[in-house]
Amino acid sequence: MVNNRCQQQLQQLRDALLELHKTLVDSERVSYEQTLGPISSPTHFLKLLTSDPWFAWLQPLSHLIVTMDEALEEKQPLAVEVANALQSQTQRLLVASETGDGFPRSYFDALQRDPDVVFAHAKAAELFRPRNRPT
Numbered sequence: 493m494v495n496n497r498c499q500q501q502l503q504q505l506r507d508a509l510l511e512l513h514k515t516l517v518d519s520e521r522v523s524y525e526q527t528l529g530p531i532s533s534p535t536h537f538l539k540l541l542t543s544d545p546w547f548a549w550l551q552p553l554s555h556l557i558v559t560m561d562e563a564l565e566e567k568q569p570l571a572v573e574v575a576n577a578l579q580s581q582t583q584r585l586l587v588a589s590e591t592g593d594g595f596p597r598s599y600f601d602a603l604q605r606d607p608d609v610v611f612a613h614a615k616a617a618e619l620f621r622p623r624n625r626p627t
Contacts, residue, residue, distance in 0.1 A: 498575040499564065501619070505582060506560040508616040512586075513553050515612040519602050520547055549598035552585055583620045586613065 521531065524546050531537045541547050556578070563574055588603050589596035602609045 496569075498572050499570045502560060502570060502575045502578060503564060505579060505616065505619045506557060506564065508612075508619050509553065509557050509560070509582065512609075512612040512616050513550065513557060515606075515608050516550060516553070516599075516602055517541065517547075519606040519609055520550070523605070549595050552595050556581060556585060579620050582616070586616065586620075 521537065524540070525531060528546075531540065541550075559581075560578055563570060563578060585595065586599070587596055588600035590600050591597070603613060
């Protein structure tokens, strides 16, 4: 069934993005602590994640994951158009840029500094690349 396949593919992409998000959060935490000192507690870290400008660039990825969660939890079968739109949104978001600011720039910096981010990106990218590639 097409909708079931779309559901599975979106779930796989969501899981890969969640792993990428975790890897980025871990990487940013290390960078934050090297720059500004240790984070005192998990509660303090959660507050930083949700309100500190240092971590604000991660919000577009967080929102995309939440949108995928909501689509996957719908009672109706997942529409192919919805799955394709979320895949396209992922592909547009996960573009690093050495220039500018916001997500693309911070993502570029994370990819340059942390090989774990590169591996997590590659895993996610494999799921949103076009399937009709020449062999």
